[in-house]
Amino acid sequence: MVQASLDGILLGVLFALIAYGMALQWGVMNIINIAQGELVIMGGYIAYFMYTAGIHPALGIIVSPIIMYFVGWFLYKTVIYKVVDRDLFISILATFGISILTQQLMNFIFGADVVVAQSNFGTTMLFDNSVTLPNAKIFSALVSIIFAIALVMYMKKSRLGRAIRATAQNSRAAKILGVDTEKVYAATFGINAALCGVAGSLIAITFTLHPYVGLPYTVRSFMIVIVAGLGNLPGVALSGMGLGVFEEFADYILGTEFRIGSVFMLLVFILVYRRFKLSRKREYLK
Amino acid sequence: MYKFSLVFLSALALLLGSISTSFSKVEGDTIILGAAVSLTGKYSTNGKHTKNGYELAVKRINGRAAKVQVGGKDYKFKIIYYDDESNAGRAAQLAEKLIKQDGVKYMLGPYSSGLTKAIAPVTEENKIPMVEANGASRSLFTKGYKYLFAVLSAANQYLEVAIDLAVEKNGGKPVNIAMAFEQDAFSQDVRLGIVDAAKRTGSKIIIDDKLPKELNDMAATLAKVKATKPDVLVVSGHSKGALTAIRQISEMKVDVPMLAMTHCDASKLAKQHGEKSEYALCAAQWHKTLSYRDKYFGSGKKFDKDFTAEYGYAPPYQAAESAAALLVWKDAFERANSFDTEKVRDALAATDMQTFYGNIKFSDAGQNIAKPMVLFQVICDGDKCENKVVAPTEWASAELIHPAPAWSER
Numbered sequence: 001m002v003q004a005s006l007d008g009i010l011l012g013v014l015f016a017l018i019a020y021g022m023a024l025q026w027g028v029m030n031i032i033n034i035a036q037g038e039l040v041i042m043g044g045y046i047a048y049f050m051y052t053a054g055i056h057p058a059l060g061i062i063v064s065p066i067i068m069y070f071v072g073w074f075l076y077k078t079v080i081y082k083v084v085d086r087d088l089f090i091s092i093l094a095t096f097g098i099s100i101l102t103q104q105l106m107n108f109i110f111g112a113d114v115v116v117a118q119s120n121f122g123t124t125m126l127f128d129n130s131v132t133l134p135n136a137k138i139f140s141a142l143v144s145i146i147f148a149i150a151l152v153m154y155m156k157k158s159r160l161g162r163a164i165r166a167t168a169q170n171s172r173a174a175k176i177l178g179v180d181t182e183k184v185y186a187a188t189f190g191i192n193a194a195l196c197g198v199a200g201s202l203i204a205i206t207f208t209l210h211p212y213v214g215l216p217y218t219v220r221s222f223m224i225v226i227v228a229g230l231g232n233l234p235g236v237a238l239s240g241m242g243l244g245v246f247e248e249f250a251d252y253i254l255g256t257e258f259r260i261g262s263v264f265m266l267l268v269f270i271l272v273y274r275r276f277k278l279s280r281k282r283e284y285l286k
Numbered sequence: 287m288y289k290f291s292l293v294f295l296s297a298l299a300l301l302l303g304s305i306s307t308s309f310s311k312v313e314g315d316t317i318i319l320g321a322a323v324s325l326t327g328k329y330s331t332n333g334k335h336t337k338n339g340y341e342l343a344v345k346r347i348n349g350r351a352a353k354v355q356v357g358g359k360d361y362k363f364k365i366i367y368y369d370d371e372s373n374a375g376r377a378a379q380l381a382e383k384l385i386k387q388d389g390v391k392y393m394l395g396p397y398s399s400g401l402t403k404a405i406a407p408v409t410e411e412n413k414i415p416m417v418e419a420n421g422a423s424r425s426l427f428t429k430g431y432k433y434l435f436a437v438l439s440a441a442n443q444y445l446e447v448a449i450d451l452a453v454e455k456n457g458g459k460p461v462n463i464a465m466a467f468e469q470d471a472f473s474q475d476v477r478l479g480i481v482d483a484a485k486r487t488g489s490k491i492i493i494d495d496k497l498p499k500e501l502n503d504m505a506a507t508l509a510k511v512k513a514t515k516p517d518v519l520v521v522s523g524h525s526k527g528a529l530t531a532i533r534q535i536s537e538m539k540v541d542v543p544m545l546a547m548t549h550c551d552a553s554k555l556a557k558q559h560g561e562k563s564e565y566a567l568c569a570a571q572w573h574k575t576l577s578y579r580d581k582y583f584g585s586g587k588k589f590d591k592d593f594t595a596e597y598g599y600a601p602p603y604q605a606a607e608s609a610a611a612l613l614v615w616k617d618a619f620e621r622a623n624s625f626d627t628e629k630v631r632d633a634l635a636a637t638d639m640q641t642f643y644g645n646i647k648f649s650d651a652g653q654n655i656a657k658p659m660v661l662f663q664v665i666c667d668g669d670k671c672e673n674k675v676v677a678p679t680e681w682a683s684a685e686l687i688h689p690a691p692a693w694s695e696r
Contacts, residue, residue: 251506
């Protein structure tokens with residue numbers, strides 16, 4: 001039980017970090033990024049590349065976001081700027097295209113082998129060795145939390161952060177008041193890609209990498225954002241952890257085959273419950 | 287007039303096309319074989335191994351003084367390749383194209399059970415014999431296909447040996463089995479083999495997890511393994527499953543006397559995880575140290591050497607079995623002494639030969655029943671980890687280490 005809860009929390013925190021980026025750019029630019037998972041995997045490959053060059057892959061959490069920021073910025077300048085403020089469906093199509101392109105590109109550059117980067121961080125044993133926690137996972141959770149807090153602070157305190165928040169609230173008004181929304185959009189997409197880069201390099205040392213495994217990360221972060229709601233960053237962290245724990249328990253009690261199914265059941269339940277609550281509120285307003 | 291000449295020209299082109307294709311199965315002194323292989327997409331690595339295996343065998347057969355002798359004449363092999371993009375729909379389309387447009391009369395298989403399953407109905411419908419080397423799923427041999435011949439052992443045979451071995455090491459008494467298999471055709475076939483072996487030996491299955499395809503995390507399954515302490519843990523989920531299992535077993539310090547897996551070769555387990563993968567048992571179709579022989583490649587070791595010299599990496603079993611498929615074709619053409627597809631098919635069905643890769647003899651369903659699977663164990667000497675054959679005992683190059691030492695003692 002303790003093992004399952006801790007595993008769930010550690011997993012959830014990592015997913016929450018990916019969902020953070022998605023919530024941010026969804027909220028600011030109204031874009032659903034299907035290529036989110038591919039950006040994560042790309043970040044992971046940067047850490048893996050460092051690992052093969054003899055550098056410790058954990059340092060990927062510094063190098064990968066820097067490179068990925070520019071990848072995100074580049075993607076904005078070439079594709080995304082055309083679909084901001086357009087129909088949501090168009091943004092889904094455009095990012096779907098990006099996702100296929102990046103998959104094939106990674107396959108071309110890194111090959112179709114499944115790879116892992118070794119952190120050799122060891123294991124923490126608790127309660128007379130009955131609970132074992134890989135240090136790599138603990139490290140991942142800590143790094144995710146640090147980056148998440150840093151992002152919230154940055155959003156609150158910095159000039160760009162304020163501009164981003166202003167643009168998210170009302171892009172037209174922000175533009176009138178002198179905010180360069182183009183720049184804000186590019187930076188937002190870049191920050192999202194950078195967060196994916198961090199998450200990717202953590203995944204390289206905790207799980208496995210393959211050019212075609214991005215989709216589950218997209219779906220998971222999408223779900224977390226839906227549960228938490230847009231612009232609710234603490235909610236994203238909580239729902240990430242909650243889903244992680246729920247998933248591990250479903251696996252432990254019902255069996256692995258019910259793991260993903262039960263998470264989706266929970267999602268349906270939450271959405272129905274939300275609608276129910278909303279409709280009651282509406283009646284009251286009448 | 288312009289329109290008329292255009293119609294006339296296209297009709298002529300069609301006519302010429304059909305004439306040229308009806309003869310293209312054998313052009314001059316060359317026998318044309320067709321293959322859709324994954325050169326891009328998620329199977330591109332194994333697709334490359336498959337193609338390299340085919341190519342090396344073609345080169346070897348064509349390089350001999352007596353190539354393929356049919357009707358007293360010498361013929362060469364040539365293969366037309368298309369890239370199926372690791373996509374089943376595309377593979378079936380390309381099989382149609384090879385047969386209908388290129389006029390290919392003899393086919394080689396693609397990589398993976400899924401793609402072979404997509405192509406087999408097309409070759410069956412057109413009565414084109416196919417020798418495949420990379421589709422192991424049991425369902426390929428239960429549909430009554432008459433033109434499909436597989437040189438490899440079926441998926442359900444992969445890990446049966448491991449259960450027998452565990453029972454033997456347990457003094458002939460039944461064992462407790464924990465298993466985790468991905469939900470795909472191949473892995474589920476491996477699972478059926480284990481279920482049969484458990485029934486046969488009276489062993490008990492205490493954990494039976496089905497891993498979703500997109501799963502990257504086995505922590506919950508391993509937590510169950512820690513709590514129930516089985517005698518054997520069996521995992522199959524392609525390369526990702528093998529790498530995830532070793533990573534998490536070593537991180538969570540899960541002690542289990544025997545760990546049996548598939549895809550250790552393909553995932554380069556010993557290289558990527560090093561000492562962490564030590565003592566893992568892996569199923570393989572072939573290993574270079576096996577003592578089979580033939581006159582084209584000599585022995586497994588010789589094949590390993592030649593392949594490494596040609597392509598710059600050691601051949602995984604996917605390459606070896608692909609090369610063996612060409613040897614089967616050559617043998618069948620010579621025995622049929624004809625290019626008639628029916629005669630060649632009958633000759634294929636009567637195949638009974640030894641190759642460097644193993645003995646080959648097909649059942650009525652087209653499955654190779656003459657070759658057992660081998661089990662190797664990852665054994666490390668310092669930092670250097672190697673796969674050593676431990677079962678069946680007649681080919682064993684090392685003694686099985688059982689039970690695997692606890693993590694606290696490593």
